[in-house]
Structure formats: structure tokens, C-alpha cells
Amino acid sequence: MTYETIITEQRGRVLLITLNRPEALNALNRKLAGELLAATQAADADPGIGCLVITGSAKAFAAGADIKEMQAQSFVDMHSSDWFAEWNHFAACRKPKIAAVAGYALGGGCELALMCDFILAADTAKFGQPEIKLGVIPGMGGSQRLVRSIGKSKAMELCLTGRLMDAAEAERCGLASRVVPAADLVEDAVKTADTIANMSLTASMVMKEAINQAYELPLASGLTFERRVFQALFSTEDQKEGMAAFVEKRPAQFNRR
Numbered sequence: 529m530t531y532e533t534i535i536t537e538q539r540g541r542v543l544l545i546t547l548n549r550p551e552a553l554n555a556l557n558r559k560l561a562g563e564l565l566a567a568t569q570a571a572d573a574d575p576g577i578g579c580l581v582i583t584g585s586a587k588a589f590a591a592g593a594d595i596k597e598m599q600a601q602s603f604v605d606m607h608s609s610d611w612f613a614e615w616n617h618f619a620a621c622r623k624p625k626i627a628a629v630a631g632y633a634l635g636g637g638c639e640l641a642l643m644c645d646f647i648l649a650a651d652t653a654k655f656g657q658p659e660i661k662l663g664v665i666p667g668m669g670g671s672q673r674l675v676r677s678i679g680k681s682k683a684m685e686l687c688l689t690g691r692l693m694d695a696a697e698a699e700r701c702g703l704a705s706r707v708v709p710a711a712d713l714v715e716d717a718v719k720t721a722d723t724i725a726n727m728s729l730t731a732s733m734v735m736k737e738a739i740n741q742a743y744e745l746p747l748a749s750g751l752t753f754e755r756r757v758f759q760a761l762f763s764t765e766d767q768k769e770g771m772a773a774f775v776e777k778r779p780a781q782f783n784r785r
């Protein structure tokens with residue numbers, strides 16, 4: 529499948545998706561949103577893919593939703609098309625996905641990174657929610673996911689002022705899992721994704737579900753959910769193989785579906 533606004537490249541069991549609208553710093557227009565969703569859903573259904581990496585350019589992961597596309601819209605236009613609702617389907621991808629962020633991740637770009645399971649940041653990364661400067665607020669989850677990721681105080685400050693946060697601050701506050709030199713970002717992200725993609729896919733997908741439940745459930749319910757799915761994994765061949773491989777001191781050979 530060929531796309532106009534993204535580039536996809538399969539590396540082993542990893543799908544690398546590069547956002548590719550350099551003329552607009554990878555601003556997320558509807559075409560890009562549709563293509564990214566199509567590629568993600570295809571990867572979700574493909575037993576040959578175990579993990580996704582989403583990246584941009586050296587200058588911009590993505591500079592936000594496309595302002596020029598939105599500028600003339602009315603409330604009724606936005607409401608009747610339920611603008612941005614399709615991003616819920618992207619976020620719902622069941623396979624692990626890593627955001628590899630260099631340069632600007634602003635507005636919808638920061639929100640796209642937050643929809644991924646974790647963020648690897650280049651030392652050049654700059655995160656922010658500058659929508660306030662446009663007279664609006666985040667619309668792709670920033671007011672919700674950013675708070676859950678970095679806490680109310682810092683999220684509130686970033687959103688109310690529109691200031692940008694560098695990679696070191698992003699790592700300090702837990703937005704980024706790690707910071708790496710910009711030149712190593714994509715290789716590091718693909719290597720990390722490859723490690724994940726070669727684990728048990730069932731266990732990785734269940735792991736995501738369990739960790740994401742921490743956003744939704746009270747602690748007691750979350751702990752019960754975790755125990756039940758932990759127990760359920762004892763019905764899988766991967767659990768038998770993983771534990772046998774440990775006891776027999778050999779690498780595990782997990783299922784690829």
C-alpha cells in the first residue's frame with residue numbers, strides 16, 4: 529500500500545511509520561489522519577507485525593493539527609463531522625506502538641505521541657500544547673492524557689501558557705520514557721520495538737490492556753483485573769514456553785500471533 533502523507537517500512541516484525549508532510553512540519557490534516565489510521569489498522573491485523581514505531585522528521589514529529597484546514601470551520605462543521613473522533617480508533621490499536629519524537633511535538637503532535645504506549649525523545653524534542661495561542665484548547669486528548677501523564681499542575685501550566693518543554697524536562701516529568709541523541713532516535717526506537725515484537729504477542733497485548741486499565745479503574749478493580757488476566761495467561765502456549773525456556777536455560781520461542 530502506498531500513501532501520500534506517511535512512509536511505511538517493515539523491519540522484521542516492526543512497522544516503522546514516518547509522518548511525511550515536510551512542507552507543513554507534519555501538520556496532521558485529515559488525509560494524514562486517514563492514512564495513519566489505515567496503516568495502523570492494517571498492522572494491527574497483520575500477524576507479521578508485533579510492534580509499531582511512529583516518527584516524524586528531524587525538525588518536527590508533528591507541529592499539530594493542520595491549522596489552515598481548520599481555520600474556516602464553524603462549530604456546526606466541527607460538530608457534525610465530530611472532528612478528531614477518528615483518532616480514538618488510532619489510540620485503540622491493540623499492538624504496542626512507540627512514538628519516536630525529534631523536534632516539535634506540538635498540539636495534536638504532542639497528543640499523537642501521548643496516544644502511543646510510550647515516548648522516546650530525541651535530545652532535540654520540544655513538546656507543547658500551544659492551542660491557547662490560537663484561541664482554542666487541545667482537541668485530540670491533551671487536556672485528558674497529558675494530565676494523566678504528567679499531573680495537573682504541569683499540564684495546566686503548559687496548556688494555559690502554551691510554553692514548550694524540552695526533552696530533559698519531558699523525561700523528568702515522565703512524559704518521555706528516555707532521551708537519546710537525535711542521530712540515534714529511529715534506530716533506538718526500532719531496536720526497542722524489535723525487542724517488544726519478539727516477546728509473546730498475546731502477553732504484550734494483555735499487558736497494554738492491564739496498564740491502560742490503570743487510567744480507568746479504581747485501584748481495587750484494577751488489581752482484580754490484573755490478577756484475572758495474569759491467571760488467564762496460564763492457558764497460553766507462550767506461558768508454558770516462556771517458563772520452560774527459563775528452567776531449561778534457553779531462549780524462548782514465542783508464538784507469532
Ligand code: CAA
Binds near residue numbers: 592594597
Ligand atoms: N498547521 C498548518 N501548517 C503548519 C502548522 C500547523 N499546525 N505548523 C506549521 N505549519 C506550516 C507553516 O504554516 C509553514 O508553512 P508555509 O511555509 O506555507 O508558511 C511551514 O509549516 C513551516 O512552518 P514555520 O515557517 O512556522 O516554521 P518555523 O520553524 O518558523 O516555526 C513552529 C515552527 C514553531 C512549530 C511553528 O510552525 C508553529 O508555531 N506551528 C504551529 C504550532 C501549533 O500551534 N500547533 C497546534 C495546532 S492546533 C491543534 O493541534 C489542535 C489540537 O488539539 C489537535
